[in-house]
Amino acid sequence: MTRTPLRRFADYAVLSVLAFIFVLPVLYLILGSFKPSDQVLSGLTGFLPTHLSFDNYTSVLDSFDSEATGYFWRFMGISVLLSTVVVLGGLIINSMAAYGLTRLKWRGQKAVFTVVLLLMLVPFEAVAVPLFYMFNDQRNTIYIQAIPFIANAFSLYQFATFFRAIPSSIEEAARIDGAGPWRTFFAIIVPMSKPAFASVAILTFLTQWGSYLWPVLMVSDPSVRPLPLEMGVFSVQQPVDWGQILAFGVLLVLPVLIVFAFFQRWFIQGVASSAVKG
Amino acid sequence: MKTVEPAHAAPSGRDKAPPATTAKPPRPARKSRDWVPGLLMSAPALGGLIAFVGVPFVYAIVLSFYNVRLGSPVPPTFFGLEQYRRIFTDPDMSGPFLRALTNNLTFAVVVVPVQTGLALALAILLNRKLKAIGLFRSLFFMPVVFPMALVAVIWRLILARSDQGLLNSALDAVSFGNWGAFDWLGDGLTAMASVIVLSIWQGVGFQMVILLAGLQQIPSELYEAAQLDRASRWQQFRHVTLPGMRGTLVFVAMLTSVLAFRVFDQVYVLVNGGGLDEDATRTVMYQAVTTAFNQNNIGQGSAITVVFFLIVVVLTLIQRRVVRPGNED
Numbered sequence: 296m297t298r299t300p301l302r303r304f305a306d307y308a309v310l311s312v313l314a315f316i317f318v319l320p321v322l323y324l325i326l327g328s329f330k331p332s333d334q335v336l337s338g339l340t341g342f343l344p345t346h347l348s349f350d351n352y353t354s355v356l357d358s359f360d361s362e363a364t365g366y367f368w369r370f371m372g373i374s375v376l377l378s379t380v381v382v383l384g385g386l387i388i389n390s391m392a393a394y395g396l397t398r399l400k401w402r403g404q405k406a407v408f409t410v411v412l413l414l415m416l417v418p419f420e421a422v423a424v425p426l427f428y429m430f431n432d433q434r435n436t437i438y439i440q441a442i443p444f445i446a447n448a449f450s451l452y453q454f455a456t457f458f459r460a461i462p463s464s465i466e467e468a469a470r471i472d473g474a475g476p477w478r479t480f481f482a483i484i485v486p487m488s489k490p491a492f493a494s495v496a497i498l499t500f501l502t503q504w505g506s507y508l509w510p511v512l513m514v515s516d517p518s519v520r521p522l523p524l525e526m527g528v529f530s531v532q533q534p535v536d537w538g539q540i541l542a543f544g545v546l547l548v549l550p551v552l553i554v555f556a557f558f559q560r561w562f563i564q565g566v567a568s569s570a571v572k573g
Numbered sequence: 574m575k576t577v578e579p580a581h582a583a584p585s586g587r588d589k590a591p592p593a594t595t596a597k598p599p600r601p602a603r604k605s606r607d608w609v610p611g612l613l614m615s616a617p618a619l620g621g622l623i624a625f626v627g628v629p630f631v632y633a634i635v636l637s638f639y640n641v642r643l644g645s646p647v648p649p650t651f652f653g654l655e656q657y658r659r660i661f662t663d664p665d666m667s668g669p670f671l672r673a674l675t676n677n678l679t680f681a682v683v684v685v686p687v688q689t690g691l692a693l694a695l696a697i698l699l700n701r702k703l704k705a706i707g708l709f710r711s712l713f714f715m716p717v718v719f720p721m722a723l724v725a726v727i728w729r730l731i732l733a734r735s736d737q738g739l740l741n742s743a744l745d746a747v748s749f750g751n752w753g754a755f756d757w758l759g760d761g762l763t764a765m766a767s768v769i770v771l772s773i774w775q776g777v778g779f780q781m782v783i784l785l786a787g788l789q790q791i792p793s794e795l796y797e798a799a800q801l802d803r804a805s806r807w808q809q810f811r812h813v814t815l816p817g818m819r820g821t822l823v824f825v826a827m828l829t830s831v832l833a834f835r836v837f838d839q840v841y842v843l844v845n846g847g848g849l850d851e852d853a854t855r856t857v858m859y860q861a862v863t864t865a866f867n868q869n870n871i872g873q874g875s876a877i878t879v880v881f882f883l884i885v886v887v888l889t890l891i892q893r894r895v896v897r898p899g900n901e902d
Contacts, residue, residue, distance in 0.1 A: 303703065310698055314712045320727045320774065321715065323739065327730070336733055338742030388617040395614030399607035407615065414626045416889055420835050420858050421882040422629035424865040424874040425636055429629060431643060446621025476610040505720030507838040508858075512866055526722040530729075531846025537730065544723045551718045559711060562718075566782045 328352070328541040335537035351542035358539070365517030365525065371546070374504065374522040377441045381503045382496050384445040390492065392446075393454030394480050398466065408455070415448040420508065427512040435516040444503060450495045457491035458484065493561040497554070501562075504551050522547045633882075636875035643869040656876035670877060672852060673860040679765060680772075680856065681833035688773045689826045692780035697814070699781070700788045710785070714778035721775065721838035728771040729847050732757035758843060764850035768839060775839075776832070780825050787821030788814070827892030834884050837862065857881045 322342070327335040329347040334340070359367040396408045426443060433439040461484065469479045485492070510524040517525070526547050530540050555562055637656050641649040660670040699710050716724070731739040734756035744752040757763045791813065799809045815822075837858040843849035844859075855863075861881060865874025 306698070306701060306703060310709050313695070313698070314709055317716070317774070318712055320731060323730065324723075324727050336730060336735065336737045338737045339739070339746060341730075341739060388621065392615040392618035395611045399611035399614070401606075401608030401611040404611060407619065411619075411622065414622050416886055417626050417630050417882065418831070418835055418885060420837065420861075421878055421885065422626055422633060424861055424871065424878045425629040425632040426625065427865060428636065428641070428643065428871045428875075429632065442621075443625040446618045446625065448622055448626065451618055451622075476607055476614070480614070501718060505722070505838075507720070507722050507841075508862070511841065512862070523720045523722040526720070526726065527842045527845070530722075530726045530842070540726060544726055547723055548719055551720075552715075555711075555715070555718050563710070563714065563782050566717075566779060 324541055324544055327537065328545045330538055332536050332538040335541065351538040352546070354536075355539050355542045355546065362518065365520055367546075369518065370520055370522045370525045373437065373440075373519060375550075376437065377521055378500055378503045380441045381444045382499045384441075385447050385450055385499050386492055386496055388445060389447055389450040389495070390454045390485070390488070391480065393451045393458055394484060395476075396451075397455045397458050398461075398463075398484075399476055411448050411451055415452055417448075419444075423508055423512060430513070434513050435519055437519050439513055440510060440519070440521065443509070444506075447499065450499060453495050454488075454491055457488055461487065490561075490564070493558065494564055497558055497561050498566070500554065501551065630882075633875045633878045636872055637879050639872050641871040641875075643865075643871055645869070649872075652872060656873045657880075660873065660876055660880070669852075669855060670857075670860050673855045673857050676765060676854060677834055677836070677856045680769060680836060681830050683769050684773060684833050685826055685829045687769075688777050688780060688829055689822065691773065692777050692784050692825065693818075693822070695777065695781045696784035696788055697810070700785060710782075713781055716775045717778040719775060722842050724771055724775045725839045725842035725847060728767070728774075729758065729843065732767050734759055734848065756848070758847065758849045761850050761853040764853040768836075768843070768849070768854050772836065772839060776829075780829060783825055783828075784818070784821060787818050791817035823895045824892065827888060827895070831885055831888050831892075834858075834881065834888070857884070
């Protein structure tokens, strides 16, 4: 496609204006997190880079320092722990199941896979209330926040689509060499499926890190609270300290942003493949 | 997301390959030779899915026929369709739920076309070979990684009701001081619009990425041919891009409508202390959670959940029906 310099300039102009509007809220968040509270909610001057300091960050880390308020690093630790368990556990069991259900031959395998496809129709929201009732006596534990999310029909399905595209000759060669299904899977299939693992891992991490509904239902004790839930609690505590709230917000989003910056390609591919490949 | 056809396509291809080599392996043995490892490998995920999706799902249906209250000394009693009657037709009790249903419908009716349209526009703008295009893609995608709890906080500041709120002071500046402070979140007229705007800001990058992948699958020869025919940019969009994107667009629109009915986080955060008008913005999921969690009314919360699920299933089935033929031609 040929493009004149004028058109090229127009493209950049439109994109830049749109991108600027899009980034404004993020800019406001970051600037505000370095400003004293009374300078945050102060009209358009909220965008002026004045009075900047790390005070909000140090106060956030300092003010969460008792059992009653919870500890900041504990919220962070809980979130990291939950994401790690859900992502790693999910990668292992969902990929294994996808392999067992699509590449191994056994009676009833297709029927079971169809059941998985049906379960994929059920969003978490549709089971949140009964799960809350079923596990009501496990409230305020750490494990109940992670366990329901490890097995995931959509991840399983994503692995299944990927594994199906692997030529069966590869497995047959492994089998002839005497490798059983387990070894074939772990030594051959897993290493050649890195893209699938990467995109499933990232999508799972993204959903888990920001997860809000389940913690609302299951967690009231600050000592097992994950970050996003505390974000909601902290942001409405009186007196409202906007500077600190925004600093908290930056610390909440920073880990995902870092992961995003490093694995951007996989984020975008993961999202795109979830739709286009199907 | 739409599925199944590879399931019967794959085995037939595999069955054809082996006979060429040596004697046919005995069919029945081959058919189920892997059932022990197959079952063992699938067991953990299947167990999890049954325990945390299948069982609670059936349980939701069962609970919706009972009068169950959390922490109540009264044992659950069978209630028949009473919960459904209450949420749909009882003049005293159906109000909030029906409001939630219409709110959610409004949200979907606005968000689906607007967000899909905006995502398509962005995708087309970004589907160019320009320098730094990757940076632009990342910028538009970035809000997708923001947890909703944080997005709600940022927009609470932007839409704050004081004259120091970002939007209010910007409007004040462009109107030369004639704009009085307006309570965007708290006013029944603009509360839903506010939720819509912040939801689109957070979510549009997701749809954009899917559409971008769809655009890249349209063969560039089609555009070259159109250019030889002196088709204008608009004609190329109308006669090459749109037909080529039909399947992806329908998919994205349906995906967005399912997501629209799952809206909960931002409404919950903003109503609880953020000054968002509750009645104007309550959604179906918000209603399910407040009924079950704040009022301990598990039976009615389950009934709302079941209605929510039926809406989602209908939308998903429409999606599959519409997308399939579109992709085949």
